[in-house]
Amino acid sequence: MTTTSAPNPATPSRSRRIIGITLAIIAALVVAFFVFAGLYADWLWFAQLGFEEVLVTQWVARTVMFVVGFLGMAIPVWVTIQLAYRLRPVYARLSSQLDRYQEVVEPLRRLAMWGIPVFFGFFAGFAASAQWETTWLWFNGVATTTVDPEFGLDTGFYLFALPFYSTLVGYISAVLLICLLVTGLVSYLYGSVRVGQRELRISKSARIMIAVLAGLYLLVQGVSLYLDRFATLVEPGERITGPGYVGVNATIPGLTILAIVAAIVAILFFVTAVIGRWRFPLIGTALLVVSAIVVGVGIPWVVNTFQVQPNQLALEREFYQRNVDMTKEAYGIDTVEKTQFEAETTAEAGQLRDDAATTAQIRIMDPSIIGPTIRQLEQYRAFYQFQDPLDVDRYDIEGTSQDTIMSIRELNIDQLGAATSWENTTLTYTHGYGLVAAAGNERTPDGDPVFLERGIPAQGFLSAQEDYQPRVYFGEYSPDYSIVGAPEGADPIELDYPTGADGASETRTTFEGDGGPSVGNAFNRLIYAMKFQAEQILFSDAINEDSQILYDRDPSVRVQKVAPYLELDSDPYPTVVDGRIVWVIDGYTLSANYPYSSTVSLSSAISDSTNPTPRFALDDINYIRNSVKATVDAYDGSVTLYAWDEEDPLLQAWQKVYPSTLKSYEDMSAELMAHVRYPTDLFKVQRAMLQVYHVDTAQSFYQRDNAWAVPEDPQSDAELQPPYYLTMQMPDQEEPSYSMFTTFIPNSEGGASRNVLMGYLAVDSNAGDEAGSIRDGYGTLRLLEISADTTVPGPGQVQNTFDSDTAVSSQINLLRQGQSEVLNGNLLTLPVGGGLLYVQPVFVQASQGTQLPQLRKVLVAFGDDIAFEDTLDEALDALFGGDSGASAGDGDVDPTDVPTPDPSDTGDTGDTGDTGGSTPTLEYEAALVEAQQAMLDRDAALQAGDWTAYGEADERLTAAVDRLIELGGE
Secondary structure (H helix, E strand, O other): OOOOOOOOOHHHHHHHHHHHHHHHHHHHHHHHHHHHHHHHHHHHHHHHHOOHHHHHHHHHHHHHHHHHHHHHHHHHHHHHHHHHHHOOOOOOOOOHHHHHHHHHHHHHHHHHHHHHHHHHHHHHHHHHHOOHHHHHHHHOOOOOOOEOOOOOOEHHHHHHHHHHHHHHHHHHHHHHHHHHHHHHHHHHHOOOEEEEOOEEEEOHHHHHHHHHHHHHHHHHHHHHHHHHHHHHHHOEOOOOEOOOHHHHHHHHHHHHHHHHHHHHHHHHHHHHHHHOOOHHHHHHHHHHHHHHHHHHHHHHHHHHHHHHHHHHHHHHHHHHHHHHHHHHHHOOOOOOEEEEEOOEOOOOOOOOHHHHHHHOOOOOOOOOOOHHHHHHHHOOOOOEEOOOOOEEEEEEEOOEEEEEEEEEOEEOHHHHHHHOOHHHHHHHOOOEEOEEEEEOOOOOOOOOOOEEEEOOOOEEOOOOOOOOEOEEOOOOOOOOEEEEOOOOOOOOOEEEEEEOHHHOEEEEEOOOOOOOOEOOOHHHHHHHHHHOOOOHHHHOOOOOOOOEEEEOOOHHHHHHHHOOOOEEOOOOEEEEEOOEEEEEEEEEEEEOOOOOOOOEEHHHHHOEOOEOOOOOOOOEEOEEEEEEEEEEEOOOOOEEEEEOOOOOHHHHHHHHHOOOOEEEHHHOOHHHHOOOOOOHHHHHHHHHHHHHHOOOOHHHHHHOOOOEEOOEOOOOOOOEOOOEEEEEOOOOOOOOEEEEEEEEEEOOOOOOOOOEOOEEEEEEOOOOOEOOEOOOOOOOEEEEEEOOOOOOEOHHHHHHHHHHOHHHHHHHHHHOOOOEEEEEOOOEEEOOOOEOEEEEEEEEEEOOOOOOOEEEEEEEEEOOEEEEEOOHHHHHHHHOOOOOOOOOOOOOOOHHHOOOOOOOOOOOOOOOOOOOOOOOOHHHHHHHHHHHHHHHHHHHHHHHOOHHHHHHHHHHHHHHHHHHHHHHHO
16 A cells, blocks of 8 residues: 655745745835935935934934834833733633634734734824924923913913923823723723623722723823813913903813812722722712813803803903903014004195105005016026016115015026927026016106116126126026036036027036035935936936035925924015025914914915915914024025024024024124015014004903904905005104005904005014114014094005096096006005005006006005106106105106007017107097097987987087197197
8 A cells, every 4th residue: 555645835835935025025125225215315405405403303303202102102002901911810701702702813812912002002103203393392492581471380381381291191191091992802802891681890900900090091181181271371262362251260260170070080090999899980980070061161151141241341351451462472563663643634735855765765666567577578588487476675776775676587497398308407407597676666768667687697786796696596496406517627518598599609507506415426316316206317427426416496495494393484585695696584483372362374364465375284373483584595505594583482492402503693794684674474464463452451452443454455356455565764763764564444344344544554674784783673563543533545445546536547548448458556555744645556568469567657645636647756746736845766757758659569678769759648648538438428329319418428528629629739
């Protein structure tokens, strides 16, 4: 008898196992390398900028917090599982159903006893890692000089400690709750807890574990309730943030009582762990729930209904005053200089004589309108572009401060068309060139800007500086990445700028700065080929040992990465400092934990007609400081952070977290200081708060009989009017200063709004021109509270007056003839002549085709009087009795030197000089248009038999003919 051995099944099984393990290892290595590549690329970027400390701090902090969070969850869960299993009753009689559960679970028991703690540990680790900033701020928190009015605690407790304590209590509560649930599950599965025949039996070991965990959980809840007392000071209520009478006299004492009750119930659970009786802790838990309802809801409702509401002002006055005072301090509006303003509304000759310095700088070039004009005159090639809207700055030119409209000429590689290729977009078209600056208060005879800096190559007062660097490698529209640099003596391949027709002559350059990580070795090339998914980086022969890769080139992105604790202003602006084009960006420290300070939505506060509603990680805030001014060099991308508000406690804490990343403002050069300005978004937030908090007393706050609103932009539907920068002089200032201003009208609900001025807010935005020294007066908020005895039209009323005035509308209609389109510019409001002057430039452009907005007329208003002339200087004289007493920046311009443009013109930028013929005045042509329209209306009325309309049209015709005769005689 012979036997045949069965084939050995181990060999193929072992082979498959080896292959599977090998593939898993390879996959893990690939994933690990991709992770490493991302981390290494980040390291190269930060190291090149000199901010590797920021990255290392984040890595260390996140790792430490992950480990702490992981172990803090995994170890207690593992211990409770082990104890619940090891202390199970050995001879417990189980139900058949539990027997089946155990049969299923037992093969996986070892894996589960380790896997469950690891599973929850990972979740806890990631959650803790996300809270590293809260923890580091608590650890590095500083004391302030302000205490809260309820508990007398330093406000630093609310900014740094309270968020950490709340997070810690929440984390511990989660750990204890999961341990309690896991203990109950294991105890039930292995018979320590038995339910049956209307009876619950718990073994001694399970009882001790469950009771101790429940007691600890309730003890932690008691601590949470105690902390909630302090949290009431930062919680928004019905009228104010922070507790009012009900909160102080009912809610806070109630939370104290509940915290004590929770601690007592926790002690009862500890007692149960010893004596084994559940009745007392269960009764105590029920009493705790009832107490929470009575003390937390019932008593506050009774106090509010029967005590506060009938006597609200008397009882709430103290707490409203707390809110007013703390809100003003949190938003930096506690030092507003208020002036009761008796506004003049009658225009008289010579009235602007004392305001000549202000009228000379009134901006008639609207940066949100003349963008197409700048583009047509200065773009040169389709692959260049400018910001929209343009930026506003000021320069000292021959000893005189000049407000300017400016923009950088950046790349637009989307316009390369058929020339688009990796080599072109990465190696050739690498940078923009120069900037354009125009006087804000001047115009040419044909209505174009007066350029102070322009052209390729650059020409003007800026490029005349020694060592001026016009090249822009880092801007808001720069390509995603470019590879630049070459050894000395190599032929340049980067297009600097084209000249001549069709690029007949091109100037090329080689980047000579230190602007990005090196890709001069194969390993770095591989890293960035993976990062940008571009194999060309790895195989291109144009990349050499001196090549650098430039990426993350948007100035805001660069600053945000090296200062992640800052919220950045939405309007970075370029300027020229010491011969270099630099971007200046304002950074804010924010908090939602300032006691008794009202909350505002940051996105809503800063949105207006020029800034659509943005999104923020922390939107609802109640504290803000302009703590940092940052600069980004447009040539090499270097980032410099200056601590601007060194008294800000949040900035002081972050300086301890990142100790060597910020310089003091005392390190600023004189030229940089001259271009620092008060930030736009901060001013918008402050004006949003001043709508209500311009009052000083609790009674005024409670009555809200003088609440304000920011007017809507007359040129935009349902969007707020933005604030404007302008060199001007407020009534209590000795000389004009670069400022930003806004206006207020009465607040109203629905459509019953009254568009009259109630307030005028301006902030001194001139930081001076001394190195390392901020000028006295910078940041001073000045508020003109306009007397209710005088009615000053608001922006909406003034715009309506402009639009409805027959003389103005007739001339506007003339400007709209043919294919022309009329654009109303920004409506500026200036405190001059003892009142408030409105100025609005009017532009004309082709309605289709090439559009070139050109300034044609200027509207002005003072009180109920308006004027509409070719220049601002003429308009002011016409408005103020023939002689305003002051001159505007366009006083030397004579628009009649240029013929009125053909309405069918589509924007030709050719010569528009004098043709030698006579051109009728706009008034004469307007009267002619009125006469023609009256004749048409009269004929139509005659055919319709409407004699009333016929008579009215005939009267208009007679008046128009008389006007023509009068003008003809002139």
